[in-house]
Amino acid sequence: LAKTTQPISMDSYEGQEVNITCSHNNIATNDYITWYQQFPSQGPRFIIQGYKTKVTNEVASLFIPADRKSSTLSLPRVSLSDTAVYYCLVGDYGQNFVFGPGTRLSVLP
Amino acid sequence: ETGVTQSPTHLIKTRGQQVTLRCSSQSGHNTVSWYQQALGQGPQFIFQYYREEENGRGNFPPRFSGLQFPNYSSELNVNALELDDSALYLCASSWTGGGYTFGSGTRLTVV
Numbered sequence: 059l060a061k062t063t064q065p066i067s068m069d070s071y072e073g074q075e076v077n078i079t080c081s082h083n084n085i086a087t088n089d090y091i092t093w094y095q096q097f098p099s100q101g102p103r104f105i106i107q108g109y110k111t112k113v114t115n116e117v118a119s120l121f122i123p124a125d126r127k128s129s130t131l132s133l134p135r136v137s138l139s140d141t142a143v144y145y146c147l148v149g150d151y152g153q154n155f156v157f158g159p160g161t162r163l164s165v166l167p
Numbered sequence: 168e169t170g171v172t173q174s175p176t177h178l179i180k181t182r183g184q185q186v187t188l189r190c191s192s193q194s195g196h197n198t199v200s201w202y203q204q205a206l207g208q209g210p211q212f213i214f215q216y217y218r219e220e221e222n223g224r225g226n227f228p229p230r231f232s233g234l235q236f237p238n239y240s241s242e243l244n245v246n247a248l249e250l251d252d253s254a255l256y257l258c259a260s261s262w263t264g265g266g267y268t269f270g271s272g273t274r275l276t277v278v
Contacts, residue, residue, distance in 0.1 A: 157210045
């Protein structure tokens with residue numbers, strides 16, 4: 059399973075765009091990149107998933123360069139409620155995700 | 168469409184006791200995984216069940232065991248509880264080839 063590296067913590071202000079970058083140098087051909095959000099004492103919640111280039115949904119965008127060795131989760135105009143831990147995960151369908159410590163995002167007023 | 172539900176939400180046990188945690192998978196999901204999350208850390212994979220058979224296990228001792236039932240609900244059993252077993256236990260279900268949906272977890276405290 060590909061190992062991921064992401065910043066331990068980030069601070070932002072309400073209304074700003076937040077970009078969290080994840081490194082996954084040994085990503086395999088069949089691996090997808092998935093991001094989860096977790097609030098305290100709750101289970102992780104799926105945000106977005108992609109394989110290459112750009113994926114966008116109603117809450118985030120995911121940018122993946124051609125070499126797929128990194129990815130960037132973009133959260134537009136964050137609010138206080140976006141304060142959470144964000145996990146970058148890499149794996150094929152059916153594999154069990156290896157969670158790292160994630161990125162603790164703090165959104166300030 | 169119902170999500171993943173776990174019970175109980177909170178539990179306090181004494182060291183040496185046994186505990187059973189329960190999970191109801193999301194409708195249509197045939198695979199269930201269990202994770203342990205200590206405070207301030209990411210979830211750690213315990214094991215996965217597919218069609219009632221264990222088909223993957225993380226670095227957890229045999230006193231952690233599980234079951235998956237024909238209706239795809241699942242149990243996590245932990246014997247001889249230790250203080251370090253205190254954690255949030257998460258259940259995640261998925262369908263073949265699909266992503267995971269997590270439950271809200273069971274907070275286990277061992278005293």
